[in-house]
Amino acid sequence: MNNRRGGLAGARAAAVDAALDVATDAEVAPVGTASAPGSAGSIDPATPRLLLPLARALVLANRVMVAFGMVALLAASLVLTSSVLTRYFLKASTDWQDETAVFLLVGATFLCGAFVQSIRGHVGIEAVSVLLSKRADAMRRIAVDLLCLAFCALFAWKSWTLLHEAWVDKQTTSSSWAPPLWIPYSLMSLGMTLLALQLVVHVAASVNRARAVSAGDR
Numbered sequence: 001m002n003n004r005r006g007g008l009a010g011a012r013a014a015a016v017d018a019a020l021d022v023a024t025d026a027e028v029a030p031v032g033t034a035s036a037p038g039s040a041g042s043i044d045p046a047t048p049r050l051l052l053p054l055a056r057a058l059v060l061a062n063r064v065m066v067a068f069g070m071v072a073l074l075a076a077s078l079v080l081t082s083s084v085l086t087r088y089f090l091k092a093s094t095d096w097q098d099e100t101a102v103f104l105l106v107g108a109t110f111l112c113g114a115f116v117q118s119i120r121g122h123v124g125i126e127a128v129s130v131l132l133s134k135r136a137d138a139m140r141r142i143a144v145d146l147l148c149l150a151f152c153a154l155f156a157w158k159s160w161t162l163l164h165e166a167w168v169d170k171q172t173t174s175s176s177w178a179p180p181l182w183i184p185y186s187l188m189s190l191g192m193t194l195l196a197l198q199l200v201v202h203v204a205a206s207v208n209r210a211r212a213v214s215a216g217d218r
Contacts, residue, residue, distance in 0.1 A: 062115035069108040110191025138210035149199040156192035
């Protein structure tokens with residue numbers, strides 16, 4: 001009986017140690033490295049098994065969106081350069097070039113938002129987190145991720161409604177070129193939806209990490 005109790009206690013201690021290793025990986029590994037949870041091409045080890053298919057799909061989608069973002073930024077720089085040259089030397093109107101550059105920049109900004117979130121590359125202030133205990137900091141992460149998820153979900157929903165209105169009413173910009181508005185709204189809708197889904201995965205991982213920290217404190 002004593003051997004059995006000792007074996008159960010050892011197994012429980014090993015499980016807690018493993019959970020704590022998962023909980024501290026994100027704090028120890030540098031952001032952007034292959035070993036860091038949520039880095040490019042990797043999945044946070046604290047992600048629940050139920051959400052692993054979604055996490056893998058987001059990794060692939062983020063790779064595609066980053067490639068699109070690089071091409072879009074390059075194209076926008078070329079379009080703006082040609083716009084400056086055309087205005088200076090030919091004195092010609094360049095409405096289409098300006099709006100094309102804006103659409104490309106909108107696409108690069110919104111479509112790459114989920115990738116930036118996946119590596120937690122947004123600007124963050126750590127002055128508060130270093131003052132908190134591990135449990136309090138874990139709860140803070142959950143609260144922040146939930147607030148971000150609520151905002152991004154609302155933004156995504158509104159973007160889809162704007163896209164529907166622009167498509168049904170055939171809305172265009174007010175310039176002489178008058179491109180359809182469904183183009184930028186579709187980029188916004190897709191980008192914010194991917195960002196909201198990425199935050200769903202992060203919220204679930206943050207909850208798992210908080211449970212691991214709480215189990216280690218017992």
